[in-house]
Amino acid sequence: MSDYILEMRKITKTFPGVKALDDVNLKVKRGEIHALVGENGAGKSTLMKVLSGVYPHGNYDGSIYFEGQESQFKNIKQSENLGIVIIHQELALSPYLSIAENIFLGNERHSNKIMKWQDTFSESKKLLERVGLKDSPETAVMDIGVGKQQLVEIAKALSKNVKLLILDEPTAALNETDSENLLKLLLELKQQGVSSILISHKLNEVSYVSDSITVLRDGKTIETLHAKEVEISEERIIQGMVGRELTSRFPNRHPNIGETIFEVRNWNVYHPQQDRKIIDNVSFRVKKGEIVGIAGLMGAGRTELAMSIFGKSYGKKISGELYKDGKKIDANTVSKAIEKGIAYVSEDRKTYGLNLIDDIKRNITLSNLKKISKSSVLDENKEVIESQYLREQLNIKTPTLEQLAGNLSGGNQQKVVLSKWIFTEPDILILDEPTRGIDVGAKFEIYTQINELAQQGLAVIVISSELPEILGLSDRIYVMNEGRLTGELNKGEADQESVMRYMTGAGGTRDANDNEFI
Amino acid sequence: MQTIMNLFKNNIREYGMVIALVLITGLFWILTDGINFKPLNLTNLILQNGFILVLAVGMVLVIITGNIDLSVGSVVAFIGAIAGVLIINMNVPIWLAVITAIIAGALIGVWQGFWISYIGIPSFIVTLAGMLIFRGLTLWLLDGQSLAPFPDSFQSLSSGFIPDLFGGANVHIFTIVLSVMLSLVLVYLEINKRRTQLHYNFEVAPLWLTIVKLALLLLAINWFAYQLAQNKGIPTVLIIVLALIVIYTFIMKNTVMGRHIYATGGNKKAADLSGIKTKRVVFWVFVNNGVLAALAGLMFAARLNSATPAAGDMLELDAIAAVFIGGASMAGGVGTVIGAIVGGLVMGVMNNGMSLIGIGIDWQQFIKGLVLLIAVGFDVYNKNKN
Numbered sequence: 018m019s020d021y022i023l024e025m026r027k028i029t030k031t032f033p034g035v036k037a038l039d040d041v042n043l044k045v046k047r048g049e050i051h052a053l054v055g056e057n058g059a060g061k062s063t064l065m066k067v068l069s070g071v072y073p074h075g076n077y078d079g080s081i082y083f084e085g086q087e088s089q090f091k092n093i094k095q096s097e098n099l100g101i102v103i104i105h106q107e108l109a110l111s112p113y114l115s116i117a118e119n120i121f122l123g124n125e126r127h128s129n130k131i132m133k134w135q136d137t138f139s140e141s142k143k144l145l146e147r148v149g150l151k152d153s154p155e156t157a158v159m160d161i162g163v164g165k166q167q168l169v170e171i172a173k174a175l176s177k178n179v180k181l182l183i184l185d186e187p188t189a190a191l192n193e194t195d196s197e198n199l200l201k202l203l204l205e206l207k208q209q210g211v212s213s214i215l216i217s218h219k220l221n222e223v224s225y226v227s228d229s230i231t232v233l234r235d236g237k238t239i240e241t242l243h244a245k246e247v248e249i250s251e252e253r254i255i256q257g258m259v260g261r262e263l264t265s266r267f268p269n270r271h272p273n274i275g276e277t278i279f280e281v282r283n284w285n286v287y288h289p290q291q292d293r294k295i296i297d298n299v300s301f302r303v304k305k306g307e308i309v310g311i312a313g314l315m316g317a318g319r320t321e322l323a324m325s326i327f328g329k330s331y332g333k334k335i336s337g338e339l340y341k342d343g344k345k346i347d348a349n350t351v352s353k354a355i356e357k358g359i360a361y362v363s364e365d366r367k368t369y370g371l372n373l374i375d376d377i378k379r380n381i382t383l384s385n386l387k388k389i390s391k392s393s394v395l396d397e398n399k400e401v402i403e404s405q406y407l408r409e410q411l412n413i414k415t416p417t418l419e420q421l422a423g424n425l426s427g428g429n430q431q432k433v434v435l436s437k438w439i440f441t442e443p444d445i446l447i448l449d450e451p452t453r454g455i456d457v458g459a460k461f462e463i464y465t466q467i468n469e470l471a472q473q474g475l476a477v478i479v480i481s482s483e484l485p486e487i488l489g490l491s492d493r494i495y496v497m498n499e500g501r502l503t504g505e506l507n508k509g510e511a512d513q514e515s516v517m518r519y520m521t522g523a524g525g526t527r528d529a530n531d532n533e534f535i
Numbered sequence: 536m537q538t539i540m541n542l543f544k545n546n547i548r549e550y551g552m553v554i555a556l557v558l559i560t561g562l563f564w565i566l567t568d569g570i571n572f573k574p575l576n577l578t579n580l581i582l583q584n585g586f587i588l589v590l591a592v593g594m595v596l597v598i599i600t601g602n603i604d605l606s607v608g609s610v611v612a613f614i615g616a617i618a619g620v621l622i623i624n625m626n627v628p629i630w631l632a633v634i635t636a637i638i639a640g641a642l643i644g645v646w647q648g649f650w651i652s653y654i655g656i657p658s659f660i661v662t663l664a665g666m667l668i669f670r671g672l673t674l675w676l677l678d679g680q681s682l683a684p685f686p687d688s689f690q691s692l693s694s695g696f697i698p699d700l701f702g703g704a705n706v707h708i709f710t711i712v713l714s715v716m717l718s719l720v721l722v723y724l725e726i727n728k729r730r731t732q733l734h735y736n737f738e739v740a741p742l743w744l745t746i747v748k749l750a751l752l753l754l755a756i757n758w759f760a761y762q763l764a765q766n767k768g769i770p771t772v773l774i775i776v777l778a779l780i781v782i783y784t785f786i787m788k789n790t791v792m793g794r795h796i797y798a799t800g801g802n803k804k805a806a807d808l809s810g811i812k813t814k815r816v817v818f819w820v821f822v823n824n825g826v827l828a829a830l831a832g833l834m835f836a837a838r839l840n841s842a843t844p845a846a847g848d849m850l851e852l853d854a855i856a857a858v859f860i861g862g863a864s865m866a867g868g869v870g871t872v873i874g875a876i877v878g879g880l881v882m883g884v885m886n887n888g889m890s891l892i893g894i895g896i897d898w899q900q901f902i903k904g905l906v907l908l909i910a911v912g913f914d915v916y917n918k919n920k921n
Contacts, residue, residue: 350810352811352812354810372797372801372806374802374868375801379797386791390790393790393791394789394790394791395791395793395794398735437809
């Protein structure tokens, strides 16, 4: 029998216009914990989707060997039958069903389609013992915390006789104690012969539990590190993750930075449902004409920070103060925030940015109908003129302004959302992942537009998961980790490694408030 | 030719319904040997369907926000009962009774809007409860009995006609005058629109197309008016419905409020993040629907000339069907006042035509059900094809 439980050879997967995976190799030894690390968009999730059969055989190039046998999965069911189980970041449990019902969902204990409840509960109990969960299997899943739900997912995997367990960011939503328990459980399962692949952004966890670490970058395998051979420090992993060169994908710019225009002081936000602090005492400031980047990994709280500032659109028990031009302002509702000159371009343009079933011009004018109306009566001619102007400014490619937003490409949709917020004539523009999922050409156009806006004196805040983007655009960078600001870096002193250190929490916490006058 | 095809493709929703209405009307013209086009029948058509059209106007707003109102049938009965008790039992002046009834309708809207918007109970549940609540209150108010008759002046709300200022003998001249004036206004508006578009260098539809469209519309209006003039002239109901069409089309198309209603239904989360107070929008749409349901209730009671406990039973379903036949979407964000009116007319012409040729109520229901299914199915098919 082969030494490796899994070998993925020369996997290449292309989406229209993008090579998501390029000749990737991954070898997982029997009974090891193998970590898969890389920036957002490096190809980790795509690789796991190839492995589990979400992308069926024939949809990608390369071959997969599981326990020495070549496997050609057509769907998830086939990979699960062989013992490959993937647990996604977004848990796939049905909240109103009991723990036991969830464990055997789709895999019910039955005789002739009649449920065998006795078996369901007794087998669940045994599985729960294995994962160290003491709750009754009859408890509804919505009544237990996220940490325990994660354990239920693992119990569910065990019920399928899992041989290779894949965990995608399992601790992203967990607090420290729960995270630690989960990692210990992984080590225990390893003793019982279960191999696992761990995808995580938290490098301290990775170096704590992993036997091997494979680094992906831009869809390519960079290296595989083995704990036995070298000591894997977080520094070492970071080096592999960011080793890419910055290319000149960014337009030139001559910043013209003025006075501080916007300031956030001691901002705290709690999760809307759970009693968990999402933003922890964050303070920062932005100057006129300045582009400030906010870097951080998934789950660091960047979007939550932005949305809570923008009319308290996220979270509860929000405390802290906002200042504009040195005066305290009230931006408790979205319309007040817009009035005060704040604009927020969401990372999810389809859900939060656009009305996809309405046309371009109506989407552009929606947040500032005052500008095209007199005593509440709209001037549709003015609307056409104004939106036509923005369409030309941002080079929105469309036959007419009457085109529905839902029919546009991602890049053009993003330009419509950007136009919509430029139309509100903001002083402070918050851009959340402004180039997510759009092609390189459109990216450049959006960067140019961002520079142009800063030149006009707007304060621009850019949230991005792409480090090169943050480094290429920003005059100053704040770094977030687990709801806190861990660092503040000027353009000169920031490079990928230093930012990544603060992002992963490896750099310790450098309180931004200590650096008031950088 | 290419332009016509494109124009048709892009507006298949709007034109499709108008064409369906023309086809259905034509079908019954053949089946009834032209009786359905007789002046008397056309007048009846309006009198029979006026209150459904009023309900459809209120309902289309509710449905555009992504909600539904199942209670309007019961509200119609309840408002009729209030009017009956006030006018017949208590001899309250009619103008006061009408105002009281409209305010009661607004309060019903406030009640339902509150539960839906601010407490967050789905509108289906709230208005299903409302359906029972207001039917129950109607029975209590009327003590299970019908109240009749209303004074003549109240009845004129649904069976009155505008007087002929010119005293025509066989033809109602004032009706003709009004229809010619309306035609002139429409021509003026169209010319004005073209002029502005040209002034701003916007794209304009080809001139011949505009002329053909306008000519067809004017022909239809004036022919219809001429038919009415041969009977008793323009019914009060038609004036009410036309006024509502003009007002609500203007609100939905040309005001900030209208935009907010479409945006709320199209994508509530995006609307919230655009600074629109979506809760307030939904609340006021329900208040508005209460007011229009009250108006329909008064028209219904006047037409029946009595307030009865069973009034308006299942009327909400006619209104909802009219809105969906008129191209609105269950998911919200799509729909027009004109569409709802056309949808209501499709239902009305079918009811009327089928009664004329003697189809029983059983098959009438069956056929109306199929038409609703096919109309919406056609819509869904078109959407998926794109």
